[in-house]
Amino acid sequence: MKLAIKLAFRNLIGAGLRTWLNVIVLSFSFIVIIWMKGIITGWDHQAKVDMTNWQIGEGQYWQKNYDPYDPFTINESHAPVPVGFLDEIEKGEMEPVLIAQGSIYPQGRLQSIMIKGINPGQKLFLLPVHKLDTVIPDAIPSVIGSVMARNLSLDTGDRVMIQWRDTNGTFDAAEIYITEIFSANVPEVDQGQIYISLDKLRSMLNLEGEATILTYKNSEIPWPEVDGWIHKTKKDLTKSVDDLIKVKSAGTSILYFILILLAMLAIFDTQVLSIFRRQKEIGTYIALGYTRREVVGLFTVEGTMHSVLAALLSAAYGLPFLVWQAKAGWTMPLDTSEFGMAIAQTLYPVYSAGLVIVTILIIMTTTAIVSYWPSRKIAKMNPTEALRGRIQ
Numbered sequence: 464m465k466l467a468i469k470l471a472f473r474n475l476i477g478a479g480l481r482t483w484l485n486v487i488v489l490s491f492s493f494i495v496i497i498w499m500k501g502i503i504t505g506w507d508h509q510a511k512v513d514m515t516n517w518q519i520g521e522g523q524y525w526q527k528n529y530d531p532y533d534p535f536t537i538n539e540s541h542a543p544v545p546v547g548f549l550d551e552i553e554k555g556e557m558e559p560v561l562i563a564q565g566s567i568y569p570q571g572r573l574q575s576i577m578i579k580g581i582n583p584g585q586k587l588f589l590l591p592v593h594k595l596d597t598v599i600p601d602a603i604p605s606v607i608g609s610v611m612a613r614n615l616s617l618d619t620g621d622r623v624m625i626q627w628r629d630t631n632g633t634f635d636a637a638e639i640y641i642t643e644i645f646s647a648n649v650p651e652v653d654q655g656q657i658y659i660s661l662d663k664l665r666s667m668l669n670l671e672g673e674a675t676i677l678t679y680k681n682s683e684i685p686w687p688e689v690d691g692w693i694h695k696t697k698k699d700l701t702k703s704v705d706d707l708i709k710v711k712s713a714g715t716s717i718l719y720f721i722l723i724l725l726a727m728l729a730i731f732d733t734q735v736l737s738i739f740r741r742q743k744e745i746g747t748y749i750a751l752g753y754t755r756r757e758v759v760g761l762f763t764v765e766g767t768m769h770s771v772l773a774a775l776l777s778a779a780y781g782l783p784f785l786v787w788q789a790k791a792g793w794t795m796p797l798d799t800s801e802f803g804m805a806i807a808q809t810l811y812p813v814y815s816a817g818l819v820i821v822t823i824l825i826i827m828t829t830t831a832i833v834s835y836w837p838s839r840k841i842a843k844m845n846p847t848e849a850l851r852g853r854i855q
Contacts, residue, residue: 489773492722494781501812519700521682524692559674565627569615580664594643602640608653609646766834770827
């Protein structure tokens, strides 16, 4: 076996440019597959981290009527905070959020919004709601996202009128003051959202002590089921991201298949041409005592070594590229704030040893199969005719 590997390597190097063209194409497939899989893995990791920091924490309780995709449920989606959670809220381990529908009137225009009441002293989310802990004469301090501010042409320090309806169905209106504009990678916490103090919103709606969502930050605590509230684990809340990543992975698999197919086609053609041109050499091997199986194995090893050389070449020029990408990231050419999903403007690839090993094994196995396929013809050759260089 060792002799066969040495002989295969010598023959491969002796092929010159033909070998290195195949190796370069195959190494390109290595790098592209690992890079793109790293991008998708990094996107998955980044999206879940951003959702945790900005929106979902480690899990939530939803009031039983609450459905974020059905605005008609919002007015009925509130209930008193369960007594058993009051201590956790006092410790800062859980944060209640009250949600109400409303309208905003920037420059005389009307737009529907969600008014969210949140504790200005909370430490669970990255929202800069500490800016709500201030006194503004004749206005309600508020915080909005950058996309919301851009769509409504608002800036820090602006005042704008909002309208809402309290629990008794009475409409009321007041002026809000924009104390801060934040930028987040999670559209659900930005687009169409206005944040004010929880106590203020409770007072506006006549819903003292009530909430719509309860978010906790410690998933290791065995959180109980509570009547009137639906427990949502972090896995439940990130299911949309998981589903999206699966779709994207399936889509990119087509590109992987095309890249591998092109590389395998080149190796297949090389093997067919090699067997055609080296019939005298094959006959000589058999005359020297090699079995047909050993000669087939020699050509299979020779073809498989393309992937070995490709792996070494891709490590030489691809490793610096992959490391640079992991640090610099890949900046999206479009404004990701309009995508409607948790995605940063710059994605940072995440590579793993498993990803690299699996990619190498898949390509090496595929190369071995493609190399063996045309080599089977050797088993049917007549040694005497092969020595004469005649085609069988």
